[in-house]
Each structure stands twice: as structure tokens, then as C-alpha cells.
Amino acid sequence: MPSDGQVRSRPPAVPGVVSSDDVLATARSIVAQQEESGAIPWFAPVDGVPGHVDAWNHVEAAMALTIAGLTGPARRAYEWLRSVQRPDGSWPAKWILGEVTEPGGESNHAAYIAVGVWHELLMTDDEAFARAMWPTVRRAVDYVLTLQTRRGEILWIRHENGENADHALLTGCSSIYQALRCAVALAEHLGEPQPDWELAADQLGHVVAAHPEAFADKSRWSMDWYYPVLAGPVRGEAAARRLAAGWDTFVVEGLGCRCVSDQPWVTAAESCELVMALDAAGERDRALELFRTIQHLRHDDGSYWTGWQFENERHFPGDRSTYTAAAVVLAADALEGTSAGAHLFKEIAGRPLGPSAAADPVACGCALLPIANPVRTRL
DSSP: OOSOSOOOSSOOOBTTTBOHHHHHHHHHHHHTTOOTTSOOOSSSOBTTBOOOBOHHHHHHHHHHHHHTTOHHHHHHHHHHHHHTOOTTSOOOSEEETTEEEEOOEEHHHHHHHHHHHHHHHHHHOOHHHHHHHHHHHHHHHHHHHTTBOSSSOBBSEEOTTSOBOSOBOHHHHHHHHHHHHHHHHHHHHTTOOOHHHHHHHHHHHHHHHHOGGGBOOOTTBHHHHHHHHHTSSSOHHHHHHHHHHHHHHHEETTTEEBSBTTSSEEEHHHHHHHHHHHHHTTOHHHHHHHHHHGGGGBOTTSOBOSEEETTTTEESSOOOOHHHHHHHHHHHHHHHOOSTTTTTTTEETTEEOOOOOOSOTTTTTSSOOOOSSOSOOOO
């Protein structure tokens, strides 16, 4: 386990940028928007319009609460998610005020519970929690792998009518790769190893790194640029080349990272995820500078505006989202680097994240099937 065996006694700090008290205030801004059920929406109602809940961002917010030492609200979040898991292991894509509004089950949403539970185990050393959540994680991962193609990518959703999507998403599959590594580590820790999960992760990681043709073109989104680095399938020289290739497209000097390449809009969440990707790739100085830059979106109460539209010079879309606050907390923890979970984007159970060899090179087309007597010659 990549841990010093200590439970965090204070929130992280990044000297010269944010203090522990600052990070605690940011985490408390998440709790202030948590619903009574334990669900954490994107934002509490703004001008009467409620934010929706999805499982991925909900888990990320719970992770941030634990990092800040707010374990009670974090456990309420995990218990709610456990209680609403469907029999097939999935969760609905969206809820609004407790009502399901999009029933389809997204693969990356289901997978991320493995990251959250592994992180909670690292941070709190709570074996009982991990064992109680194991059936939830197992069902979720089994669901995810029903959406894996023979080549190795994982389709993004199973629709309400039971039909699978016809394409995979690079950002989602990158996130699932990290989740599968966490799930494998959790299974081994609990004495229930899942070698098939590890093979699935190997194949998925290889496809993310080497087969861009496997994914729908979402290249205008910055997440498709940095997520293969953040989640681990791309590291080393390949990561450096990837980050350099998209830097001028997505990063606005003095403001942060764009959400999409063709809009004048920088967002704190994408910026902080890019901070963690840079840190994981060994570009710490650049990561620190970007983290310092994005503080212009900090509100007096510790929350963060979701984004800034720099041509119109206004906050856009006008909310201070929980997932944005969560990304800030996770980035601060990664940069400080001292907690038991701070290296989650660098290694899992002592095993560095990084490129994977294909578990089945024939399935992805990297190896040819041997053909006996392919040409019959005439004697």
C-alpha cells in the first residue's frame, strides 16, 4: 500500500498558494451543498435551478471531504451511493433532487467507486469500511466489464432500453483504467484477487495509449488531451509530448485551462486536473504555477467559481460547483504529497501507473493471427 500508515490530521497546504485552513474552507463548501440523503450535487439550487448528481463527481467530492478530514460527510456520501446502486452494479447517469432523470448507466461513473473506496482505505486505514463496500465495488466493476469490447475499449453507457452505446470515450476509458487498477489492488488487499480485472486493465490501458481509432473524436475537450496522462496509461516521453502538443491550444496564460478549445472559457476543475497530470508526469514546477494561477476563481467563502469567460469577463456558468472544489482539494493534496492518498495518480499499491502491454495483442490488431498454409502452391 503506498502509505505511511498515518491518518491525516490536517488538510493539505500548498505554501504560498493555499493554507490548510483555506483547503478546509473549500471542503466545507462541498458539505454546505450536500443533500440530506448524503448525495452531493454539482451545486445547490442557483436561482431556483438545482444541480444534478452523478456517481463520478459524487465520489470525487467524497474523496475531497476525506482529504480535509471531514470523514462524517464523506461516509454519508459513500453510504448513499451504496444504497442506490442498482442490481446490475450501475447507477443512473443523473438524479435531480432525488429523482432519476437519466436512467442510463455510464461505465466511468460505475468504475469510479473503486477509486473512492481504495482512496478511503488509504486515508483512514478502515478495513471494516473497505470490506463493507467491497460487494458494491465488485458489482460495479463487473458491470463496467460487460461494456468492454474485444479490442479493449469500454463503451460509455448502457441505455435505459438495455442497448449499449456504439462508441467509447477516451476520457472515460482513461479514468476507468485507473479505477480498474484501484479495484485490483482492493481485491488483493481483501484476499479476493481478480486476475481477469487486471487483464482487462492491461488491454484497456494499451488501447488508450496506442489506438486512438477506438474512441469517438472529442478532441475539442481538454479532458481528452490530459486524461490519458492523469489516469496513467500515458507516461514518460509520450506524456511529455502529449502535454506539449496541446499546451498552447488549451492553456491560457495567467488564467488557466480551457474546458473546450474553441471557447474563451477557463475552468478550475480542468485546470486542477491538469495540475495533477503535470505533477504525475514529473512537471512539478509547471503544476505549481498553474495551481497558483487558478486561484483567481476562489470565492471568499472558500468555494470556487466553476469557470471564467474571459472575453465577456464574467463567471460562467455562474455556479460554484462541488466538483470544482473537490478538484482543488485533490490537487492541493497531490502537490503537498504527504498524505497516504496523495500519490493516487502516480501509483496504486506500490505499482507505478503507466503504459500497459496488451493482454491480447491479436484482439487490438497489434499482432497477426498465425495462419497455417495461407497459400496453397501447385506442385
